[in-house]
Amino acid sequence: MKQLTDQIGTSHFFESTPRRIVSLVPSQTELLFDLGLEDQIVGITKFCVHPNHLLKTKKIVGGTKQVHFDKIKALQPDIIICNKEENTLEMVQELSEIAPVWVTNVVTIVDNLQMITDFGLLFDTTAKAQALNQSIDLALADFTTFVATIPVQKVAYFIWKKPYMVAGSATFINELLRLNRFDNFFGTQSRYPEIAVDASTRYDAVDLVLLSSEPYPFKNEDLAEFTSLFPNAKIRLVDGEYFSWHGSRLLKAISYFKKWHKELFIDV
Known part of the structure; x- marks a missing residue:
């Protein structure tokens, strides 16, 4: 059992490392890719343009403010990545009925470094996260x-x-x-x-x-x-x-x- 807390203070409990990821935040889709998690990403938004080839290889589930909940549910995600600014509270609440929703909140550079550390812990990529933060x-x-x-x-x-x-x-x-x-x-x-x-x-x-x-x-x-x-x-x-x-x-x-x-x- 792994217990981790996201950046809006919500505690999450995971029996195992999440392997099927839906990302509704373009910048964090890029981060997931850079942490070596391309194969685990199953769904993204139409605005997740970096790296661009993901738009052809992953399921597009909508935008950042409006998504197709049925498409996300069909992907059977282990976790859904959202952001306090990019996505809406109503979305997060409805998505929580499908899978755990990890919400980031990045206002400062320190917040950004913490998010990278969190992703390393969350997806068992701590070495890559540490190396990225050091860079x-x-x-x-x-x-x-x-x-x-x-x-x-x-x-x-x-x-x-x-x-x-x-x-x-x-x-x-x-x-x-x-x-x-x-x-x-x-x-x-x-x-x-x-x-x-x-x-x-x-x-x-x-x-x-x-x-x-x-x-x-x-x-x-x-x-x-x-x-x-x-x-x-x-x-x-x-x-x-x-x-x-x-x-x-x-x-x-x-x-x-x-x-x-x-x-x-x-x-x-």
Whole structure:
């Protein structure tokens, strides 16, 4: 008997190691793969695009907010992986009638490392989980040194338009902005606030505006509409996966951030 507690405080009891996994969190599907658990994954969402071939080899059971419960039940999972932000409470409650639902809650880098450790314990891949966390720790230390001399900037990170929405506090995005020595201009507001905009709105104190590729796919043609809102800011498109995905993506994100600073912002 194995007893483990997930990141929302729910205790789970397992007679044996879960072998049939349904993952309803794209970033954690990637983590499961990177921990060597591809064969154990039986169901994923349509947004689980890394690695891409899983969309052809695994059963697609819906999205992150709406799933086909009958398809999940037919897969006879030993465990279902959800996330407090990505999935809904109602989903988790209904899924609990099918199999144990392991819910992650990742707001900080420490939370992320703990999730990886938990997966190692949960799926008997502790050696790979420890190695991954060690690689992340080393990369974080190197990156912290790399950005130490870059001046802190006031940043606004947009995730949506019509209405305009930004990343605020208590989000993993905010944590990674801080990692990059960015001071979140909207960091005093909770979660994902909507930004009211009218003809007279100006945010003169913002140095840098980041337009994410997800969940709203900002494009080059969107940049112009932000110039009057942020007259003193540089405006850049960024790959949202590197700012918002949990798990092993953090290791890839650090490499992305380093290259990104070198190419675009080392002169600031």
